[in-house]
Amino acid sequence: MHRPPTTDLTLVHEDPYLLVLDKPAGLLCVPGRGEDKQDCLSARAVARWPEALVVHRLDMATSGLVLMARSGDMQRALGDAFAQQAVWKRYEAVVDGLLDAGPHWSEIDAPLMADWPRRPMQKIDAAGKPSVTRWRVLEALPSLQASRLLLAPRTGRTHQLRVHLASIGHAILGDALYGGEEVQQRTPRLMLHASVLQLRHPATGEALRFESVPPFRCP
Template identity: 50%
Template sequence: MHKPSLIPDFAYDPPDTPLSILHEDAAILVLDKPAGLLTVPGKLENRQDCLITRLRAARWDALLVHRLDCDTSGVIIFARTRQAQGFLGQEFEQRRAQKAYVARLKGRIEGESGTVDLPLGSDWDYRPRQKVDHTHGRPAQTDWQVIGRSEDETRVRLTPHTGRSHQLRVHMLALGHPILGDQIYAPETRAAHPRLMLHAETLSLHHPATGERVSFAAPVPF
């Protein structure tokens, strides 16, 4: 028997902010995505406003390469040609693209650094929730490093080695220190933190036109 979802249908209220273009050339567009904005249109009628729709209004040739969760902010790259799109897709698929995130976690984590190596899969009864699944899950690894502490939270830099859905959010939950403001995995923190405290700070990969390794960064807004 199918269980009813425990995840409330979120009210989509995307921020009315101008595009933040970090870099553009003939092959790529790099943006700083705001929290609360979908990368691509949602299935429901009121979720058509999204980053790629806004971007194409200004740069008609923008092509999707990867996504960030709606509630995550930070660096995201788009292609401007089919050739560049294919090249960048391989950068992610072959794990040549390197991403680093900054997050604020609930509680004080023990230790200064570590790696979470736990397979992840969909929690089909409570979609879009994901879960650690040792039977059917796909391999997932995340490195973490403490960069700041306070009495009741820890600031970390997260480096994913795989790109599973909700990977950073579920891995931090598995450590017992969920990301603050997470409406799915730590709803009790939502009142004090109206956004998910997760930001894609840097992205490094090979440029599709030159083959040279390039890096982009977006300042952490929290």
Template identity: 50%
Template sequence: MSVFAVMGCGVMMSEPLEAGTALHQLADYAPPPHTGLNIAYADDTLLIVNKPSGLLSVPGRGEKFHDSLASRVQLEFTQALIVHRLDMQTSGLLVMALGAQAHRDLSELFQNRQVQKRYVALVAGQMATDSGDVALPLISDWPNRPRQKVDWADGKPALTRWQVVARDALHATTRVNLAPVTGRSHQLRVHMMSIGHAIVGDPLYASAAVRAQADRLLLHAAELKLPHPRTGEWVHIVSPVPF
């Protein structure tokens, strides 16, 4: 099964919040220094930019949280508009539209699931099978926000496809490709945790031991494929995985 797809295992419910877990990493927001944009693709309609881990996709509330990928891009491309987001700790490819019409067209592509995405993650434990799907409905864990949780009664449908790339017996980890068929908040992180394989370095969903294995969330938006909103030709971009 290919997991490079448009947005068969047992599951466990969302873990309880551990004592001492930071509910919102913005309290310690320290974005990486701006040393120039890492542009993977650009034309007169759209940009595809590599976002570093630790940088917000869009500005947060207050001057302290203004620094973001969107604000950095807009210093050079004043007409650039955000189309979708990556979690602050996630690195990789993010699409921005150049102008209002491009924003409408690209937003429609995302809403209609015409954008193909592949993420790479390093997860805890060695996965027993080579591929599978996780279909667990998700909703905000309101008292513990920004955490999300599995909720069979009120959650929104969410589907993730995964495929093993390599297993590391020495470090008890598995490298996987992940394809989010839907685009729920924290979907990949919650889904992998819920099947017993939290993403290494995850400050919200991994155990203290798994968090301590890396100084960042080991999740990277590695590949995008979408029809160009103006020409219809496919744009296919791959970003090297930094871990």
């Protein structure tokens, strides 16, 4: 049975048009199938802001910043901003393997599609949707035989960061879907956090930037 975290909802930003929340790992963004999957970020948000509407999602195991709209018009405007890649997103992850830190970005350009026999997993396939992830190394973590990365997805496919990093031999620690057993067990959670959201406010034109420090700490 799924047991979502009981931590209080963390509000990062509130205005008459939109909300930014900091989702804990282990909490669904929207309800799933079954009574044990009805507690989710959107349900908790609606309990406090009845007009709150989902704009985008994070995986249940991923923590970090989530944007919600407070009207149908704003939901459409924000959805268009995501579709037009006008929302600037950054993630931090801790991945398997020691890599040299540096300022240079690398890019993974590999189309993704659903792996239907193994749902909800995704796979790289030439017939899939275009999917691009840029990444660079922030620091090596010798005690974990791992590295901390900054990730800049140019597209927003399901499990994109997890599949892309696993495909180059650097699965995210704690990944129960795409990491081997040893990678899964090295940390108590998926080491992936949505740390930055930046966009222009659709209603006011104001430049907005929100940041969240990853809750996981690495020795």
